[in-house]
Amino acid sequence: MRPSPGDNLMMEKDSSSAVPAAAMTHEPFVPGALVIATLCNPREKFWGMILALAAEGLSLSGAELASFEDLAIMVRDGEPFTPAVVFFPMHRIERVELDLPDGSLPSLSQRFFAKTGLEPSAALAPSHKDNDPAESGHNLSSPEPHASKERA
Numbered sequence: 516m517r518p519s520p521g522d523n524l525m526m527e528k529d530s531s532s533a534v535p536a537a538a539m540t541h542e543p544f545v546p547g548a549l550v551i552a553t554l555c556n557p558r559e560k561f562w563g564m565i566l567a568l569a570a571e572g573l574s575l576s577g578a579e580l581a582s583f584e585d586l587a588i589m590v591r592d593g594e595p596f597t598p599a600v601v602f603f604p605m606h607r608i609e610r611v612e613l614d615l616p617d618g619s620l621p622s623l624s625q626r627f628f629a630k631t632g633l634e635p636s637a638a639l640a641p642s643h644k645d646n647d648p649a650e651s652g653h654n655l656s657s658p659e660p661h662a663s664k665e666r667a
Contacts (some may be wrong), residue, residue: 544568549614549624549635551580554607562614562623563598564639572604573611576641583623587630590638598639 544550544565552561552573563577576598578586590596616622624635631638 543613544611547636549622549639550575550611551614551623552603552608553610553612554603555609556607561601561603563601564636566600566641570605572602573608574600574602576600576639580623583627587627590627590631590633596638597642600641 546565546567548565550563550565552563552575553559554561560580561575561577562580562583563575566574566576568574578599586596614622614624616625621629627633627635627638
């Protein structure tokens with residue numbers, strides 16, 4: 516039997532000098548990437564920053580796409596905001612796409628920055644002080660996500 520061109524039987528036996536495929540291509544879905552996740556059962560979309568992607572599912576820090584405009588206005592007005600940190604099991608994930616511009620249409624990240632003046636990665640970084648009730652919502656109008664609240 517002759518191997519077909521699409522199987523792995525034609526691979527070289529000595530792969531010690533070969534460059535791994537992952538090293539030759541840039542991995543787009545890494546922690547910190549801004550994405551839009553389309554989910555099923557129930558159908559919803561979520562905009563956020565990848566915290567972790569594994570065979571079990573996807574962890575994101577962000578917000579439902581339906582509330583994106585309200586979120587941007589809230590952040591722009593200096594209201595406290597804590598991003599939702601969520602885990603979606605893989606069976607709910609229908610599609611994950613990078614938040615990129617489409618022709619002349621800006622990405623959600625670009626729209627968020629234009630409305631708020633704040634980088635989405637700074638706004639969506641989860642707070643590490645989740646146990647402190649005083650830090651339950653931080654003011655994102657300051658450039659640092661963990662800026663102290665000295666205003667009354």
